[in-house]
Amino acid sequence: METHPELEAQIGRWRGYLQRRQAISPADLDELEDHLREQIADRRATGLDDEEAFLVAIKRMGNLDAVSREFAREHSDRLWKQLVLVPEAAGDAGAGRWRELAVVLALAIGAGLTVRAGLSWLGSGNAFASNAGLLVIPFVTAYLAWKRRVSARLAAVLLAGFAALAVFLNAYPFSPGGSTELLAALHAPVVLWLLAGIAYAGGRWRSDNRRMDFVRFTGELAIYYTLLALGGAVLIGLTFAALQIVGADFEPALEGWILPFAVPGALVVAAWLVEAKQNVVENIAPILTRVFTPLTIAMLLALLAVLTAAGGFAEVDRGLLILMDAILMLVLSLLLYSISARDSLAAPGLFDVLQLVLVLAALAVDAAMLTAMLARIAEFGTSPNKIAALGLNLLLLVHLVRTGWLTLGFLRGRRPFGALEHWQTRYLPVYGAWAAVVVVVFPPLFAFS
Structure with missing residues (x-):
């Protein structure tokens, strides 16, 4: 329609x-x-x-x-x-909540067992790092697929996607300590999360509303997972301190069993909490975005000053560029979550102006980073890391430019807020496609080095 x-x-x-x-x-x-x-x-x-x-x-x-x-x-x-307005009807009592809880706990335990087995078979080195997402995210995807009652055909597609990624990550003859193996490990979770998004949307990934729902789900999942992690860290710290007083060694149990089960299991539980308690996070989301948006603007302006004062762009430290990329991705996540948490029918306000300032500040930082990257490539030549970073920053540039233009149009009353929402949801698969290129194409393109 x-x-x-x-x-x-x-x-x-x-x-x-x-x-x-x-x-x-x-x-x-x-x-x-x-x-x-x-x-x-x-x-x-x-x-x-x-x-x-x-x-x-x-x-x-x-x-x-x-x-x-x-x-x-x-x-x-x-x-x-x-x-x-029609007469009241009797509400249904959620009879399936206990069954859903059983499914969640089973998947959380399954994720823990898989991670524990992965540590035993792969060790804690590069092989485990490359497969970490494959050991955990399929269980979150399984919960979302069960929750959405996806068809057998879609379930088969998702399984095929996970299997194909597992083959690429483990069959490629990566050079020990090479760049392409690290790039594949870093980008694989993006592809995996895209598969989780397809399950979340129940297969209707083309729907803008479903994509925006998944953006909101991702932000709320991060909030819940962080809260669970902080609470777990406090409990583990208190337990460690108590056992240390009585002379018991807590580290073997912590490293061998508690963390391998708690870290992945908490992600599945967090997904369940988001689904079950969405109305709670909806009240938190606008507050979080309004607190962190001005703080992020200040951080971006400070970082822009640092980049400008660093001298020649070719001399900018490689570690700083990597850190800046991580910060820009964090800014993009905040921007997406802010848009997803906003009432699309509300009139433009002060916070929308702050959003435009945030986009412009991120654009300035991204432009400075692109200049630095091009200068380094011209002076030192290409490498897998440089090309991957350059591609990501070009994607960010296009995303931010269009977002800024649509935000300006909304503030001037020339475009509805829905146009800004649709741009975000329709551009997101581009990041997944680029991540898939880095995982699948880059290793053979650069001789697995």
Whole structure:
């Protein structure tokens, strides 16, 4: 169904509201959205415009669950109350929560066992580092696939993707200590997470709303995982201190069993928490983005000053360039999470101006880094690391330029916020494609060195 940005924003807002209130399962929500889109298409075929078709279709959907009625009450200014308000219906008690918890715990234990076996078979060197993502992310993907009730065909596609990546990472004859092995290890998790995103979207990866949901899921997963890690670190520290007082050696158990199970298992548990407690993080997200955006702007301006004061761009330290790339990726993550946490129908405000400043500061840093990289290539020649970094920064440049232009258009009232959202979600697969190129093409291209 061909739609306009404003209509897509309304559908996304409806879907997000139901999702945050846990009214129905993700698979059922997918079916409801399909039904809603069919209703809208039918109404548009009768001559209604987007707004009218959406409101009439929502009236028909309002009889399906109590959350739509609640949404109507909170948005009466947009005629939701008179179009959707229907008598109360009894809610369902989530009978499958214990079953879901059992699935989550089984997958978390499975991830721990796999990591433990990987440490035994591969050791803790480069081979384990290259396969670390393969040992953990498939279990998160399995949970998302189970949650979305993906088809057998999609499950087979996901398994084939994981298997192919495993072959490339382990069958290539990498030179010991070579650059291409490290690059493959660093970029493989990006490809793996892209597969997880396909499972999260239930196979409908082309949907802008599903992609933005996955962006939001990724940010919230990082928050929950960090909280779990901090809490776990405190507990481990207290246990270590107590056992040290009585003379017990805690390190063998910590290194051999606790960490191999806790680190990957917590990622699966964090994914479950995001799915189960989305309404909690939705309240935290706007606060986090508003706190860290101005701080990040200040950091970028300071880093830009450091780069400018470093002298000739060819003399900029290689380690500094690598660190700057990591910082730019962090800035991009913050930008995406900020966009995903924003109400797409709200009017432009001060925070949107700060977002534009953030983009411009990141653009300036990226331009300085590109200049430094080109200067180093001209003076010292090419290498796998330099080409990989150059490609990433060119992708960032395109992403940031377009984002800045769309943000400016939104602030001036010439573009809807939905256009900015759609650009983010449609550009994300480009990073996955580049990561796949680095993993699959770079090793033979540079003779596995």
